[in-house]
Amino acid sequence: MHQCTPQWRSSNKIEIVSQSLTHPVSSPPPHTNNEDFPEVLGVINTSFCSLNRSCESSMQNSIDIEEIEALSSIYGEEWCVIDEAARIFCIKICNGLEKPKLTACLQIILPHEYPSTSPPIYQINAAWLRGSERAKLANSLEDLYVENMGESILYLWVEKVREFLVERSQKLPPIKHGESITDRRSTFQPHLAPVVSPRQVKMILEKLYENKKIASATHNIYAYRIYCEDKHSFLQDCEDDGETAAGGRLLHLLQILDVRNVMVVVSRWYGGILLGPDRFKHINNCARNILVEEGYAASTKTEIIGDTGSEKMSSSRKF
Numbered sequence: 001m002h003q004c005t006p007q008w009r010s011s012n013k014i015e016i017v018s019q020s021l022t023h024p025v026s027s028p029p030p031h032t033n034n035e036d037f038p039e040v041l042g043v044i045n046t047s048f049c050s051l052n053r054s055c056e057s058s059m060q061n062s063i064d065i066e067e068i069e070a071l072s073s074i075y076g077e078e079w080c081v082i083d084e085a086a087r088i089f090c091i092k093i094c095n096g097l098e099k100p101k102l103t104a105c106l107q108i109i110l111p112h113e114y115p116s117t118s119p120p121i122y123q124i125n126a127a128w129l130r131g132s133e134r135a136k137l138a139n140s141l142e143d144l145y146v147e148n149m150g151e152s153i154l155y156l157w158v159e160k161v162r163e164f165l166v167e168r169s170q171k172l173p174p175i176k177h178g179e180s181i182t183d184r185r186s187t188f189q190p191h192l193a194p195v196v197s198p199r200q201v202k203m204i205l206e207k208l209y210e211n212k213k214i215a216s217a218t219h220n221i222y223a224y225r226i227y228c229e230d231k232h233s234f235l236q237d238c239e240d241d242g243e244t245a246a247g248g249r250l251l252h253l254l255q256i257l258d259v260r261n262v263m264v265v266v267s268r269w270y271g272g273i274l275l276g277p278d279r280f281k282h283i284n285n286c287a288r289n290i291l292v293e294e295g296y297a298a299s300t301k302t303e304i305i306g307d308t309g310s311e312k313m314s315s316s317r318k319f
Contacts, residue, residue, distance in 0.1 A: 067152045095165035103229045128261045178290035185271025190286040195263045217267035219243040223251035224263035257297040
């Protein structure tokens with residue numbers, strides 16, 4: 001086996017560091033003094049460590065470039081390079097072909113130690129994603145990283161977010177029931193649910209009508225607003241259910257409060273006494289109260305007043 005022996009200058013510094021030793025490590029190579037052997041090994045070890053780090057860095061950069069090129073090829077215009085030098089990227093993810101599209105933007109910063117020892121730094125931008133749902137998605141991404149530590153993870157993350165969006169747009173949202181208002185034997189009660197698709201609107205109505213009390217209400221007035229992030233516009237609609245003009249007034253309230261991705265249903269049980277314009281006041285006050293309670297609108301002490309002035313109202317607990 002070829003051996004490259006060190007060449008020395010007067011300063012005893014090694015000039016050629018790579019060599020293939022044919023002798024055991026415990027014995028010095030030929031033509032060197034025993035007292036110089038530790039220094040020789042130290043220089044060799046330092047040089048090999050430096051060379052190893054350089055190789056690892058080069059390999060890591062190669063992996064990063066390959067991963068970015070693959071993602072760009074797979075996702076096309078959805079993949080965006082924000083700052084190549086700083087290794088900042090983002091991708092717009094949607095739930096598929098359903099209209100309107102539920103979207104989220106995943107912004108990523110890749111540390112220089114990624115993927116070997118450091119995870120990507122990420123941020124999820126989605127106005128509709130809040131509270132426990134945001135925490136659930138974040139936990140699922142972090143679990144994926146732990147399961148695939150040291151490997152390229154971005155594709156798995158993107159598809160996990162997409163899977164979350166599909167499930168979110170198809171499942172029945174949680175429905176909240178607010179406090180009722182009673183005036184002259186007529187009772188009004190609000191119900192609220194987050195929505196991101198017309199399919200969910202239908203699912204919510206079907207679920208509410210499973211409740212015999214709600215199904216027996218004289219009127220179930222509703223309105224909803226869904227923000228379409230891909231078009232920067234709103235999908236919105238309302239229903240009077242026989243209470244003329246009530247649905248339009250309820251939708252107008254949602255517009256004034258600038259709420260989005262939410263549906264409000266107000267059930268009215270008619271008590272036999274006509275309320276006139278006061279019925280609109282009670283419907284909108286019910287809706288506003290539950291919007292405030294669930295965090296969709298800011299709290300205010302101002303009461304919505306009907307054309308004939310306010311009436312004394314009583315409250316009851318949620319059912």
